[in-house]
C-alpha cells in the first residue's frame with residue numbers, strides 16, 4: 556500500500572488567486588418539526604441554516620464561530636452531505652456535489668471527513684484502535700480484511716503522535732487528548748483533502764487543547780489539508796484559522812481574514828463575541844469596554860424579521876427590524892451583514 560501522501564504546500568502561498576476547494580452558495584437547511592394551525596395545515600421548520608455563502612481555499616482553515624444553535628454543525632453536515640439540503644449549491648473541486656448520489660457520493664465520502672467534538676462518545680469502546688482507525692479502509696474497499704490495514708494504521712498513529720503499539724488497545728486506555736488523536740487518525744485514513752473539525756477541542760481539558768490544535772495545524776502543513784474548523788468561541792479559532800466566519804441564528808453575519816476580524820470587527824454581534832475573549836495584556840483588558848450580550852437567542856422556528864440580531868443589538872434602528880441586511884463588503888475581503896456599520 557502506498558505511503559501517506561505528503562505535501563510541500565504552504566497554505567498561505569496557495570490561498571490568494573487560487574480556485575477555491577469548496578464553494579457554498581445560498582445554502583439552506585430546514586428541519587421539519589411538526590405542524591401548526593387549526594387544521595394542522597401549516598408545517599413548521601427549524602430554520603437551521605439560511606442562505607449561507609462562503610468559500611474555502613485549498614490548504615486554508617476557515618473558522619466558523621457562533622453561539623449554540625446558530626447552525627454551525629448543520630452547515631458542516633450539509634457540506635458533507637449528511638443532512639438534506641433545501642436550497643443552494645455546494646461545489647467541491649469544481650464539481651457541483653449538492654445532489655450527487657450512488658458511487659459519486661461514496662467517492663466524495665472518502666475525500667471529505669469529520670472530526671467530532673466528543674472523543675469519548677464518538678469512539679466505540681468495544682473496538683480496538685486497529686478497528687477504529689482501519690474501519691474506513693475496509694468499508695471503502697482499500698483493504699479486504701482489517702488485518703491487512705495494520706501497517707497503515709500504525710503509520711497513521713505515528714502521524715498523529717501516538718505510539719504504533721496503540722493498535723491493539725481499546726479507547727478507554729487513552730486520555731481525552733489521545734482519544735481525539737485516534738479520531739483524527741480515523742478521519743485521515745482515506746487521505747481526505749477536506750475535513751470538518753466540529754469543535755474538536757471543546758470537550759478536552761484546557762491544558763491539552765493547544766496540543767491538539769497544533770497537531771491539526773501540523774497535519775495541514777504536511778498533508779495540504781483544508782479545514783472548516785467549528786468553535787463556539789473566538790479565542791479557540793484565532794490560532795488555527797486563516798479566515799473566520801461568524802454565524803448568528805442560521806446566517807453568516809461576518810466573514811474576513813483572521814486578524815481583520817479581531818482588529819476591526821464590523822458586526823455588532825462579532826463585537827459582542829470578541830468582548831468576551833480575554834486579552835493577554837491586563838492593562839488593555841482593563842480599559843476595554845465590555846459589551847454583554849443581552850436577550851435570548853431567537854426561536855429558530857420563527858426567526859425575527861429584518862436582521863435576526865436586531866432583538867439583541869445595542870444599535871438597532873427601525874430599518875433593522877424590517878429589512879434583512881445583505882452580507883456585503885465593508886472593506887476589501889471583509890464582508891458583514893449590517894445596515895449600520
Ligand SMILES: Nc1ncnc2c1ncn2[C@@H]1O[C@H](COP(=O)(O)OP(=O)(O)OP(=O)(O)O)[C@@H](O)[C@H]1O
Nearest residue numbers: 586601603622623624625626627628629630787855
Ligand atoms: N436533526 C435535527 N432536527 C431538528 N432540529 C435540528 C436538528 N439538528 C439541528 N437542529 C436545530 O437546528 C439549529 C442549528 O443546530 P446546530 O446543531 O447546527 O447548531 P450549532 O451552531 O452547531 O450549535 P452548538 O454550538 O450547540 O453545537 C438548532 O436550533 C438545532 O436545535
Ligand SMILES: [Mg+2]
Nearest residue numbers: 627628629753
Ligand atoms: Mg454544533
